[in-house]
Structure formats: structure tokens, C-alpha cells
Amino acid sequence: MMPKELTDLSRLCVHTITTKPWSIEMAAREFSKAGIGGITVWRDALKGKNIGDTRKMLSDFNLDVVSLCRGGFFPAMDQTKRKLAIDDNLKAIDEAANLGAPLVVLVCGADPAQPLKESRKQIRDGIAACLDHATACGVRLAIEPLHPMYAGDRSAINTLEQANDIAEALDSSFVGVAIDVYHLWWDPELEKQIERCGKKKNIFAFHICDWKTPTVDMLNDRGLMGEGCIDIKQIRAWVERGGFDGYNEVEIFSSIYWQQDQHQFLDKIKSAYLEHS
Amino acid sequence: MMPKELTDLSRLCVHTITTKPWSIEMAAREFSKAGIGGITVWRDALKGKNIGDTRKMLSDFNLDVVSLCRGGFFPAMDQTKRKLAIDDNLKAIDEAANLGAPLVVLVCGADPAQPLKESRKQIRDGIAACLDHATACGVRLAIEPLHPMYAGDRSAINTLEQANDIAEALDSSFVGVAIDVYHLWWDPELEKQIERCGKKKNIFAFHICDWKTPTVDMLNDRGLMGEGCIDIKQIRAWVERGGFDGYNEVEIFSSIYWQQDQHQFLDKIKSAYLEHS
Numbered sequence: 130m131m132p133k134e135l136t137d138l139s140r141l142c143v144h145t146i147t148t149k150p151w152s153i154e155m156a157a158r159e160f161s162k163a164g165i166g167g168i169t170v171w172r173d174a175l176k177g178k179n180i181g182d183t184r185k186m187l188s189d190f191n192l193d194v195v196s197l198c199r200g201g202f203f204p205a206m207d208q209t210k211r212k213l214a215i216d217d218n219l220k221a222i223d224e225a226a227n228l229g230a231p232l233v234v235l236v237c238g239a240d241p242a243q244p245l246k247e248s249r250k251q252i253r254d255g256i257a258a259c260l261d262h263a264t265a266c267g268v269r270l271a272i273e274p275l276h277p278m279y280a281g282d283r284s285a286i287n288t289l290e291q292a293n294d295i296a297e298a299l300d301s302s303f304v305g306v307a308i309d310v311y312h313l314w315w316d317p318e319l320e321k322q323i324e325r326c327g328k329k330k331n332i333f334a335f336h337i338c339d340w341k342t343p344t345v346d347m348l349n350d351r352g353l354m355g356e357g358c359i360d361i362k363q364i365r366a367w368v369e370r371g372g373f374d375g376y377n378e379v380e381i382f383s384s385i386y387w388q389q390d391q392h393q394f395l396d397k398i399k400s401a402y403l404e405h406s
Numbered sequence: 407m408m409p410k411e412l413t414d415l416s417r418l419c420v421h422t423i424t425t426k427p428w429s430i431e432m433a434a435r436e437f438s439k440a441g442i443g444g445i446t447v448w449r450d451a452l453k454g455k456n457i458g459d460t461r462k463m464l465s466d467f468n469l470d471v472v473s474l475c476r477g478g479f480f481p482a483m484d485q486t487k488r489k490l491a492i493d494d495n496l497k498a499i500d501e502a503a504n505l506g507a508p509l510v511v512l513v514c515g516a517d518p519a520q521p522l523k524e525s526r527k528q529i530r531d532g533i534a535a536c537l538d539h540a541t542a543c544g545v546r547l548a549i550e551p552l553h554p555m556y557a558g559d560r561s562a563i564n565t566l567e568q569a570n571d572i573a574e575a576l577d578s579s580f581v582g583v584a585i586d587v588y589h590l591w592w593d594p595e596l597e598k599q600i601e602r603c604g605k606k607k608n609i610f611a612f613h614i615c616d617w618k619t620p621t622v623d624m625l626n627d628r629g630l631m632g633e634g635c636i637d638i639k640q641i642r643a644w645v646e647r648g649g650f651d652g653y654n655e656v657e658i659f660s661s662i663y664w665q666q667d668q669h670q671f672l673d674k675i676k677s678a679y680l681e682h683s
Contacts, residue, residue, distance in 0.1 A: 241619040241635035245592065278555040280592035281619035281635050287592055315522065315557035315564055342518040342558040347624055358518035358558050 132366035135377070141402050142167030142195045142376035144336075145174040148391045153178065154186060159395055161190035167376045168192045170228060172199070172221065180227040188229070195232065195376045196271070196307075196334060197225040202238035203255030204248035204285060211251060214238070218259045226266040232333055233263070234271050234307050239285040248285035253295050256304060264303050271307035271333040272296055276315075278347055289313055289322035296331045305333035308368060309380065311340060311351060314359040320367050327371020335368050337361055337406055338381045349384040353397055355405030365406060377406055409643035412654070418679050419444030419472045419653035422451040425668045430455070431463060436672055438467035444653045445469045447505060449476070449498065457504040465506070472509065472653045473548070473584075473611060474502040479515035480532030481525035481562060488528060491515070495536045503543040509610055510540070511548050511584050516562040525562035530572050533581060541580050548584035548610040549573055553592075555624055566590055566599035573608045582610035585645060586657065588617060588628060591636040597644050604648020612645050614638055614683055615658045626661040630674055632682030642683060654683055 135141075143165055148156050153174040160168055168187060175183060187194055200221040205211045218233075225233045237252040239245065256270060263270050274292040275284035286292050292306045306326050313319055326332050339357030344350050354361055365377065379398055386394050412418075420442055425433050430451040437445055445464060452460060464471055477498040482488045495510075502510045514529045516522065533547060540547050551569040552561035563569050569583045583603050590596055603609050616634030621627050631638055642654065656675055663671050 244637060245594070276554065277592040278553065278621075278624070281617055281621065288594070291594060315554040317522070317565070317568060340558050344555075344558065344624065347555070347621065360521060 131362050132369050135403050135406055138164045138399060138402070139166045140376055141165050141399075142169055142193070142378040143398065144169045144171060144198065144378060144380040146171045146198070147379055147381045147398070148395065149387050151391055153183060157187055157190045157192055159392065161192055163395055163399060166193055167195040167378070169195045169378055169380070170197055170230065172197065172224065175224065175228075180224060184227065184229050193376070194228055194230045195378060196234050197221060197228060197230040197232070198234045199236045200233045200270070201235035201284075204238045204240045204243070204251040206240055206243050211255065215255055215258045218255065219262050222259065222263050222266050222268045225268045230268070232269045232271055234273050234334060236273055236275060237284045237286045239280060239282055241281050245280060245285045249291070252285060253298065256295070257299060260299065260301055260303060264301070269303045269305060269333055271305050273307035273309060274312055276312040288316055288318065289326060290318055293322055293326050293329070293331065297329055302330070305331035307334035307336060308332060309336035310359050310361055310364050311336070311338050314340060314364065319364070323364075323367040323371050327368075327373065330372065332368060332371050332373040334378060335365070335373055335375065336378045336380045338379065346384065349382045351381045351383050353381065353386070354379070354401040361406050377402070408639055409646050412680055412683055415441045415676060415679070416443045417653055418442050418676075419446055419470070419655040420675065421446045421448060421475065421655060421657040423448045423475070424656055424658045424675070425672065426664050428668055430460060434464055434467045434469055436669065438469055440672060440676060443470055444472040444655070446472045446655055446657070447474055447507065449474065449501065452501065452505075457501060461504065461506045470653070471505055471507045472655060473511050474498060474505060474507040474509070475511045476513045477510045477547070478512035481515045481517045481520070481528040483517055483519050488532065492532055492535045495532065496539050499536060499540050499543050499545045502545045507545070509546045509548055511550050511611060513550055513552060514561045514563045516557060516559055518558050522557060522562045526568070529562060530575065533572070534576060537576065537578055537580060541578070546580045546582060546610055548582050550584035550586060551589055553589040565593055565595065566603060567595055570599055570603050570606070570608065574606060579607070582608035584611035584613060585609060586613035587636050587638055587641050588613070588615050591617060591641065596641070600641075600644040600648050604645075604650065607649065609645060609648050609650040611655060612642070612650055612652065613655045613657045615656065623661065626659045628658045628660050630658065630663070631656070631678040638683050654679070
């Protein structure tokens, strides 16, 4: 079953990291001019900025702030580091609240010096420790499962099933999941776990890009929609059947695209979005 | 639970690709001199060789031929290509029989132009098409699940559960599974699926190396045991509890180690094997 075709850009959101060479002001101006509805802000794009001013700037450009990327990185063998990670997540929640972002995306982390099971426990404990503050600020937290190739040091949460497990265990309307096709497309359980996630009202975000063959870099060789082997329309159909009607967020890390003219790249994103998402 | 310590090299097998700069004759001489019990032969190491002579050479060096790597790569949208793949697998089975290798390891393949589900079906059909010949030759086939980062174009079988499913569906004592810690360490279902695999007597091979953090290349940056974050001893304990008592096969693709003196590298393999496997 295919989802309804996308015929305009009103549900398109682009991550600031996708057009990394642009400042947030430049990105906001160009996204807005292109008719894009939403922006997800990476924290590095806020460095040295007044968050209140940035919020006003994004609002003047008529952009919805979809989420703030990213919190997380909870696990560490060293307890002091775990405490610092929680502090940083509380700060990210404050930043999101000040920016008007309703959501913080969590790249959960992993410490290669300890078993994945222990890292997973620390992730759950870390999110739990941030939950009161997130609730008080009205900022939701989205656990983003990362591809198993990042299990060593970026995230011990590598399947939607694991993310669902933690979200359901924490049992709060302020904790859910970010579904990224790049991380999850290969998983034979994906359809079933998206259905489960939807039933629990835990689909908080939907990220798109494509998996190129060959992929030559583990971090910065993501493809534009249609350039790879992910059936994005199929996954969007599952996500929408699960009740999700939010933004389709284009999150592409690409050394190749970052070296190109970003205006042309944004044009390609728009076409690829309409044609292949 | 930890497994029994390894105190000698009698159950150590090294893949010819691990010491890629060496010819198979050189590898055989050095493995034998080091007291290593087994060798797994990659087909590229046989190029231009008479297989009967090579079999005799390996036997003269008192090395067990553990397996031939590799068959597989069954899926393709194009039927002619699928037929060619089956022919090549039949040829690999002949080569294994001639070499005295009791096992062919299958890297199952994936065609990025079609859904993973379709590739999986073609894998199952491809193995089924080779099974009579394998049985007649007395050569077993081991499905090797590959890490999900290879789902695009190398294998649509990315978890032990999927490999178990196919092996059990084909229901032959000539089809089983190769368990490689590099591909499977991240999987939260691993212990359970190893137990299942053992109960069905489907653990045909056990491959070891390590996952480095960071990993800088998706193909050729594997670590020596102990250099990374995989709990190899734990996984070996599960595999042995599952009834496996065959060779521990060191399979390392590493641009770094291939550039070094291979004698010194082999010394490192021996120590790492005894200390970290």
C-alpha cells in the first residue's frame, strides 16, 4: 500500500545540518523562500546566538520549529560523566523551550567499555532523570534508534523495538520515538514495530534520506531520497497508518552535498521530496 | 558465564584473507609453523592453482581445511544473473569437495533494486537449488548473516534469527549457519538465537575478530580480538553451550594490518586469540 502522494512542501521540514554550510539565518531565509514548512535546529547552529532572537527570526520567516537536535549520549562507565550528560540534556530541554521547539531528539549514546545492556539501562535512567523537567517545560523527548553500525559508541538503541520498549516502560506522553528510515529500513520487524509505536501514540518524528550502494563513509555519505535502496514511500505509509501526520524531516549528512552549491542542493531536496518520499 | 580459557592453538583457524598479502603456500607454512590447527581458504587464494595440489600441500602442512569462502550472492532482479549465481555456487561446492573443505560459507547477497523480502526469497530458493549437489558432494552450506550495514548490496540476511529461519525451513543437515561476532554482536536477540541455532544443530562455524570504535571503513577496518568492544568470550560461551566444538576462525579484513609485516601480525593474532577470545 502506497501513501498519498506529496503534492506540496507544507509538511517538509529540513534539518539545519542538511545544509550545514549555511548559517541558521541563511537556511531559514532559503527554506522559507522555497515554501518549506518546518525547520529542525541542530544545537551547533545555535552556537553564539541569542536563542530568543533566533526564535523570533524563525517565526518571522514563518517556519515551524519542529525539533531540536540533539540530546542523549547518556551512557558512561564513569558516574560523573553520566551526571554531566544529564545536565547537558536538561540544558537542551531549556534551549528547546526557549527556541519554541516542542521536541528534543535523543541520540542515546553507548560506552564501548561496557556491555550494551548496561548502556541501555543507563539510557533509560538518564531519560527518566530528565522527564520531570521536560514535562514542566512542555518539551517532548524522542528516542531515536540508530543503525547497528553505531552500536559501538553512538547508540545502544539500534532497533525500533528497543526504542518502543524504553518509551513504553517510561510511560509518559512526553517520551516517544523518532523514526529515521536510514537507521531502520533494513529491519524485518519494522512494519510491526511502527504499528506498535503508533498504537501507543509514540511516533514523535519521521526522518528521511536514502541509503546509497555503495556507502563509502559511515557518517557522511547519506543519499538524497531516491538515490538509494530505501522504500521511503512504503515506510511513510506505515508511519501515517500509525497515526503520524507531522513533518517529513530531511536529515542528510553528506560530504558530497556539503561541498556543492547549497541553493542547487535545496532545489534537489524539493524535487526528491515530492518524487521519492 | 565465561567459557573455558583457550590454552593452545589447536582450535584456532585463520582465514587466508586475514593474511591477504601472503600466498596460500606462505600462509599454510606459517600457520603450520605457528601451531595453528586450521585454515579457511578464500577462493581468490586458489586462483591459478591446481586444487588437488593445494589440498595435498595443506595436508602436508597438517592443516585442517575448515571451510571455503565464499558462495552466495544469490539475489538479482535479472533471472539470468540468478542462474549464473547458482552455477557459481555449484562450482564452489565442487571446489570445496576437491579441496577437502567440508563447508562452504555463504555471503547471501542483496540486490538494491528490489525489496529485501524479495532478495530473501531468492536466497532461500538459491540455496535450495544447490542443496542436492552439496549433499551429493558431502559439502555443507553455512548461511552467514551479515551486519545490517551490508543490507544494501551484500546480504539481505542480517540477523541470526533470519539465518535460523532459512536454515530451519530448508531442513537439511547440509544447511546451517556461520556465526560471526563482527556481524552479530550488537543484536539483543543474539543469546536466544544462538541457543535456538544450537538446538537445531545448525551452528556450523564461528568467526571472530573485533569491532573498533571508531570504525573508519565499512569493509576493511576490523580489529584484532581485544581491540574493540565485542565480548567475544561471552559469545563463545553461548556458542559452546549450543554444542559447537569446532574451530574459532579468525577472519580480519584490515587495510592497516595488511600493510604490516605479516609474521608480526600472525604473532599478534596468536596472543590476541589466547587472551581475548
